[in-house]
Amino acid sequence: ATSLQEAVRSKIEPMRAQVHEVRERFGEEVLDACTVNQAYGGMRSLKAMVYETSLLDPQEGIRFRGFSIPECQRLLPRAKPSGEQPLPEGLLWLLLTGEIPTESQVESVCQDLKRRAAVPPEVLRLLDELPHERMHPMTQFSVAVSLLQHESKMAEAYAQGAPKSTFWEYCLEDALTLIARLPAVAARIYRNTFHGGKHVPAEKIEKVDDMGMRLARSLGFELNEFDELMRLYLVLHADHEGGNVSAHAVRLVGSALSDPYLSFAAGLNGLAGPLHGLANQEVLRWLLQMKEKLGNRPMTTENLRELCWETLREGHVIPGFGHAVLRRTDPRYTAQREFALKHLPHDEMFQLVSKLYEVVPRVLEEQGKVKNPWPNVDQHSGILLRYYGLVESNFYTVLFGVSRALGTLSSLVWDRALGLPIERPKSVTTQWIREHFEKR
Ligand code: FAM
DSSP, X not given: OOSHHHHHHHHHHHHXXXXXXXXXXXXXXXOOOXXXXXXXXXXXXXXXXXXXXXXXETTTEEEETTEEHHHHHHHSOBOTTTOOSBOHHHHHXXXXXXXXXXXXXXXXXXXXXXXXXXXXXXXXXHHHHSOTTTSOHHHHHHHHHHHHGGGOHHHHHHHTTOXXXXXXXXXXXXXXXXXXXXXXXXXXXXXXXXXXXXXXXXXXXXXXOSHHHXXXXXXXXXXXHHHHHHHHHHHHTSOOOSSSHHHHHHHHHHHTTOOHHHHHXXXXXXXXXXTTTTHHHHHHHHHHHHHHHHTTSOOOHHHHHHHHHHHHHTTOOOTTBOOSSOOSOOHHHHHHHHHHHHHOTTOHHHHHXXXXXXXXXXXXXXXXXXXXXXXXXXXXXXXXXXXXXXXXXXXXXXXXXXXXXXXXXXXXHHHHHTTOOOOOOOOOOHHHHXXXXXXX
């Protein structure tokens, strides 16, 4: 199949049959048990949901449909003629179908997204009216996605009584349109907030064939290297299995049959939290502060150790380190480090990040609280963006959000394809717990 829609369609019956069989055979098996501490503790590590598009191994990091990040970098098609990073459109195909696409399949997704990329002018006008200086870019982003919702095919189909077995088609249609429009939405917010509303002329974007480059050029960047960075960035942040705040929010809200726009807006609101997606803006601020505090002192282990302890003593976390599930260096960090080694090895901020890799894990281990002292994806992304001139760190989470659409919306299509029901776990009170266990 060369069309994404047909490729997804061809996978649905076999997958429904697989799920049916698994449920027939293992439906009554216990997947996990939940302790009282887990119930109070954010349900950490509790296996209580199924999410098909990616799986996180605590040691090895994320795999998209079974493929690790280095494998995706090797196997997914790249931009012609000389791109080195995988095209996000190829990852989208992989996430939706479970298969590595051919060049021509990726080309068809690129063309499809390109056709859908223009944002309705009334939405652009409304975005232009927002109080940009006072409103965080993530708030503008969430507003923008909600504003796009009135075009939802899924909401329309539901209202017209479409049968449940067809919801996935409308969901996919919405997902593709929404994903296609996100670069223009992100760029509108960026140019409104930081460049006085001076936008890149449409003629400059119209001919651009892929999403990464469209994002880069619409933001106002011209270097091929930055196009490549955007492609890498969009691939790396796309998905991180189902339990993280943004993915779970999309799934949860979607389970009420809210359409993909409403569901994704919920995910963005979660991504905007400082312990989740906002960490990337915090990281750059913290790194710049470190540099300032260092002043003329050299970047030695001792000097950096002292400053890290200062952060901890002030009661703050060291942003960009630690993870709820991962227990090693994040492979998304490593992929960005490789990019930096190739393109900006002498950048001072990169050198600081490299040096911190030697210092922070030891400090966090000495502190003795964290389960994972190793760096995560956010530790690295800010300095790459800054190097190319994207210095406005409170915009960074918007880029994360553009990428996160690829994974969470692919998964949402599958939620509807598999007919997953509304989510409704049971909660209890402290009183209930006490009485329940005292009775035993
Ligand atoms: N610096 C200092 N203390 C940390 C820490 C860090 N980087 N990471 C965890 N801890 C503390 C944590 O606050 C907790 O302390 P209390 O018991 O006093 O509350 C303790 O160590 C145990 O935490 P954990 O079980 O190791 O981590 P959690 O699963 O609770 O939280 C994170 C995971 C990611 C929220 C946490 O490591 C953190 O706050 N990191 C810094 C912020 C960050 O980088 N977030 C981005 C995560 C990223 F992957 C993403 O979502 N984009």
